[in-house]
Amino acid sequence: MPMMEPSDFSGAVPVDGYGPGFFRVRGLLYRGPVLVTERGASDWGGLTDVRPLLDLAGRVDVLFLGMGADIAPPPRDLIAALEAAGIMPEAMNTASAARSYNVTLSEGRRVACALLPL
Structure with a gap:
């Protein structure tokens, strides 16, 4: 599958921080699993x-x-469902996923992260 061209993510939303059971995105605190995209964060059901x-x-x-x-x-x-939808999943521990998301997002790539709490 060819990679898409980078988008303009100048207003992109990184993960600001995380700790036992929580995430901080755009200054807001989320408890439990969270889904973060370039547009913002939302609670996620896991x-x-x-x-x-x-x-x-x-x-x-x-x-x-x-x-x-x-x-x-x-x-x-x-x-299988993600791959069938054209989304490449990359599983890793939550700290690595948050860091990888932030770095890749800063490169202007089309990424998101779904994070289970520590």
Whole structure:
């Protein structure tokens, strides 16, 4: 699948911080799982809440999946659904996913992250 051209993400929203059970995005505190895109953040229902992730189809090329304090394989059906929608999932621990999202976002790439709390 060809990569899309970078978008203008000059107003993009990075992950400001995180800690045990919380994330801070754009100065707002989120408790529990969170979905962060270039447009902002929202509470997310976790690995079984697939619809908001699939709704990113056409908007993002890569979705960083933060699997908590340690890396763990995401459910195979989740990976298959994302790939079928044209979204490349990258699973890693949550801290790495948040950092990777911020760096990749700053490059103007079409990315999002779905983060499970530490």
